[in-house]
Amino acid sequence: MSLIDTLGKIPLDKFPGFIRYIRFPSYKGIALGSKVTFSYPFTAIVGPNGCGKTSILHALYGCPYRKSTSEFWFSTSLDPIEINSDSKVDRRPRYIYSYKPEGCNQEVEVIKQWITRKGNPDYWEPYKIKVTDGMMPIGGNILKCKGLRAYASNSLDRWDPVKRDVLYVSFKSELSAFDKFMNYGDFSYGKNIKSKQDFIRFRTEKLVNALEKDDGYTWHARKIINKSRCDQKTLDICSYILGKEYKEATFIEHDFFNNVGSSVIFSEKNNGYSEALAGSGEVAVFSLVEKVVKCEPGTLILLDEPEVSLHPGAQKKLRDFLFDEIKVKRHQVVITTHSPTMVDDLPPKAIKVIDNSLSDGMFNIIDESIPTQAFSRLGFDSAKKQIIVEDALAQLFVERAIEYIDSSLKDNIVVSVHPGGGEQIKINWIRTLSVSNLDVVVLLDGDQKLRDDFIDISEIPPADLEKEFNFYVGVNVDKIIPKEGNSGKSDKKKRKEFVVKAFEVYKNNFFFFNRDTPEHLLYEMENGSPYTGCIKDYYDDGAKETFGGPPSSEEILFFQKMQLTSCVKKNSTSSAWLDFVDVVRSII
Numbered sequence: 001m002s003l004i005d006t007l008g009k010i011p012l013d014k015f016p017g018f019i020r021y022i023r024f025p026s027y028k029g030i031a032l033g034s035k036v037t038f039s040y041p042f043t044a045i046v047g048p049n050g051c052g053k054t055s056i057l058h059a060l061y062g063c064p065y066r067k068s069t070s071e072f073w074f075s076t077s078l079d080p081i082e083i084n085s086d087s088k089v090d091r092r093p094r095y096i097y098s099y100k101p102e103g104c105n106q107e108v109e110v111i112k113q114w115i116t117r118k119g120n121p122d123y124w125e126p127y128k129i130k131v132t133d134g135m136m137p138i139g140g141n142i143l144k145c146k147g148l149r150a151y152a153s154n155s156l157d158r159w160d161p162v163k164r165d166v167l168y169v170s171f172k173s174e175l176s177a178f179d180k181f182m183n184y185g186d187f188s189y190g191k192n193i194k195s196k197q198d199f200i201r202f203r204t205e206k207l208v209n210a211l212e213k214d215d216g217y218t219w220h221a222r223k224i225i226n227k228s229r230c231d232q233k234t235l236d237i238c239s240y241i242l243g244k245e246y247k248e249a250t251f252i253e254h255d256f257f258n259n260v261g262s263s264v265i266f267s268e269k270n271n272g273y274s275e276a277l278a279g280s281g282e283v284a285v286f287s288l289v290e291k292v293v294k295c296e297p298g299t300l301i302l303l304d305e306p307e308v309s310l311h312p313g314a315q316k317k318l319r320d321f322l323f324d325e326i327k328v329k330r331h332q333v334v335i336t337t338h339s340p341t342m343v344d345d346l347p348p349k350a351i352k353v354i355d356n357s358l359s360d361g362m363f364n365i366i367d368e369s370i371p372t373q374a375f376s377r378l379g380f381d382s383a384k385k386q387i388i389v390e391d392a393l394a395q396l397f398v399e400r401a402i403e404y405i406d407s408s409l410k411d412n413i414v415v416s417v418h419p420g421g422g423e424q425i426k427i428n429w430i431r432t433l434s435v436s437n438l439d440v441v442v443l444l445d446g447d448q449k450l451r452d453d454f455i456d457i458s459e460i461p462p463a464d465l466e467k468e469f470n471f472y473v474g475v476n477v478d479k480i481i482p483k484e485g486n487s488g489k490s491d492k493k494k495r496k497e498f499v500v501k502a503f504e505v506y507k508n509n510f511f512f513f514n515r516d517t518p519e520h521l522l523y524e525m526e527n528g529s530p531y532t533g534c535i536k537d538y539y540d541d542g543a544k545e546t547f548g549g550p551p552s553s554e555e556i557l558f559f560q561k562m563q564l565t566s567c568v569k570k571n572s573t574s575s576a577w578l579d580f581v582d583v584v585r586s587i588i
Contacts, residue, residue: 003323004345007041013100015041015330016298017164019063020107022097025133026090028055028073030354031362040350041326043334044343046374047354051363053336054170057302059095060334061168062112062124064300065161069112070122081114081122096133099162106145108159109135128157165296169288170304176283177254177261185258200257207256207263225260226253230290237289241317242282249286262287281309285318292322297329307339315341343371370588375412387415387587388429388442390422392557393518393564398443400568401584413588422448423475426510430473431480433505434498441587442510446520449512450474457503465499473506511587514579522560524576525567 012018023035030052036045045053055073062069074081083092094113101108113127129135136142138156143149151160175183178200187199206219217223230238230249239246250265264283284306292301301322307315319342322333337343343351353366353374389395398415418425422444429442451472460468466477481498515521515530519539523531531538543551543559551559568577 002345003320003327004347007323007326008347010041010327010330012039012041015332016102017064017099017162017300018332019060019162019300020098020100022056022059022063022095024059024095025130027059027093027095028052029361029363030055031364032089034363034365035367036352036365037349037367038332038334040347041330041332042323042346043350043352044346045334045336045352045354046338046343046369047336047363048356051354051356053354054304057168057304057334057336059112060097060300060302061166062095063097063110063162064166065163067166068124069114070120070124074122090132094127094130094133096135097162101148101151103147104145104151106142106148108148108151110159110161111135112161126158126161129159165299166302167291167295167299168302168304169291169306171284171288171306171308172304175261177257177259177263180259180261181257187258203256207252207254210254210256211252219256222254222256224252224254227251230286231293234286234290234293237293237321238286241285241289241314241321243314251287251290281311281314284309285314288318289321292325292331295325295329295331297331299329299331301331301333303333303335305336305338307337307342312339312341315339316344340371340375343374346371369406370585384439385413385588386438386440387413388418388425388440389415390417390425390445391419391518392417393522393560394443394445394513396557396561396564397513397518397521397580398584400564401581402588404568404572404581405585405588409588426473426475426506427479429509430475430502430505433509434480434501440509443583443587444510444512445517446513447516448474454507457500462496465496465503469499469503472503477502511583514583515576519560521576521580522564522567525571525574526563528574 012020018041019038021035021037023033024030026032036043036056045056047053058069058072061067061072081093092113092115094111096109096111098107098109100106109129111127111130111133112124115123115125115127117123129137131137138152138159143152143156152158153160181200182196185196185199187193187196193199193202203222206222207224210217210219210222210224211227228251230246230251235246235249238244238249246266248266252263252265253260254263255261262283264286266282266286288303288306295301306318310318322331325331326333335342348368348370351369351371351374353369354363355366356363387398389398395415395417399410402409402413402415418428420428425442425444426448429440432438433440454472455468469475469477477495477499480502481495513521515524517535519535520531523535523538539556539560540551542563543556546559547555567574571577
């Protein structure tokens with residue numbers, strides 16, 4: 001079982017203080033009443049720049065006890081927080097979240113609302129319950145739930161905020177002291193200081209002196225504020241993520257480059273260097289890993305674009321590290337990302353998409369999304385997935401299902417008809433996919449599926465591999481296996497390896513209609529019950545009645561297309577149709 005599947009099987013009640021959802025009656029540019037549900041311990045929020053992804057993290061940061069969104073969003077003369085008093089809709093900034101108090105079986109809702117008060121113009125108060133926002137008053141049966149009274153205010157007008165640790169890291173602003181100065185710093189020219197490089201060389205000497213002295217050493221009021229050496233666990237994790245062998249790493253917080261910042265001194269197996277020679281992604285990974293490793297169990301971890309400056313392989317390993325920490329320490333992790341790697345293979349409930357499809361300019365939240373859907377909505381230019389089907393009606397069905405799921409997916413998926421019948425398609429594509437990494441899926445008619453179950457390949461005796469392949473797939477191995485040499489025969493060892501690979505291809509890349517043929521599915525959608533006669537004659541007769549005279553194949557297809565369009569429009573809740581949509585959803 002993959003780690004992604006393992007995390008999905010852990011009950012949410014095992015995660016202390018888990019935030020079940022957050023909703024936004026009025027919050028920045030997010031559509032009024034939007035809601036983000038958290039039903040998986042790792043959540044990825046995807047969306048274009050400026051759509052409010054980071055703002056959602058800021059709201060989540062402000063959810064726990066004694067945490068405030070005002071650390072990130074506050075009113076200024078240039079960017080005031082304004083309330084439209086003339087509006088019929090209450091536009092005071094606020095958000096509402098749900099959690100289940102420890103030892104209780106009932107969720108409670110907490111509202112945080114922006115208010116101004118003396119001495120604090122940007123106070124986010126745990127506000128009293130607002131029935132107008134759909135919140136339930138405290139009292140009656142709710143207080144009868146075991147242990148809940150301890151989490152209500154004395155006046156019974158609000159619930160206590162969740163109590164849990166929070167770690168927030170923005171990788172967009174995670175710059176080392178060196179990068180801060182080189183990108184944004186300023187200096188005074190002197191006899192030996194004529195460039196930023198000269199300044200860094202001079203100040204680095206003073207920093208090294210400070211490192212060699214006892215704690216408390218200062219140079220013209222500049223000092224080392226904090227110094228810590230990475231433990232072996234952090235070194236091992238970072239070595240795994242970044243593909244290097246680190247011997248030592250020391251973090252230094254100091255102000256020797258004028259502004260307070262962090263420096264890291266690395267030591268690899270055969271090399272020693274500071275962050276000036278390290279990549280920015282390298283410094284960011286060490287910083288994050290050290291922070292996450294030190295988190296208390298059940299921490300809410302919020303990461304803004306953790307993929308910044310990391311190549312896809314390192315991104316995946318970083319995500320695997322987070323998965324491991326979630327499994328062991330029961331953290332709740334929410335990230336924002338533009339990276340397909342960070343979202344790949346996640347279940348739909350773990351992917352939230354923000355888009356600007358609303359006419360009023362507000363941003364819409366799609367609460368569940370498959371990876372392909374998420375990035376097609378962002379216009380991500382990826383290699384298109386190809387779905388192979390047997391005939392034109394099957395092609396129409398798949399295209400309608402994709403449109404039903406999300407019309408934006410059409411641009412990233414190609415549905416192609418490969419004539420020749422199910423068996424020939426099996427031969428051609430099992431052979432092709434066994435020796436390539438093409439993103440191709442085959443969807444055959446239901447009558448091509450010989451078995452509903454699928455045997456574990458590892459349990460098949462080597463001598464029975466080819467027989468079992470023919471039994472499950474319905475194709476003789478000799479028709480798909482490549483021949484080698486002048487003899488035209490295949491090597492026995494390679495033959496066995498190829499059959500195993502062919503089994504895997506058939507299991508992972510071949511799918512089937514939920515009825516014997518698309519025609520049978522279409523009839524059941526129309527009439528609510530299976531057709532028992534000759535399905536071909538049924539549609540021939542229908543097309544003949546519509547067009548007059550013996551119909552051509554094009555006329556039959558056009559008739560079926562009209563029927564399908566009508567059925568999807570009028571009877572989209574048909575169980576036969578929804579079952580087929582689920583098949584297509586599992587493919588894409």
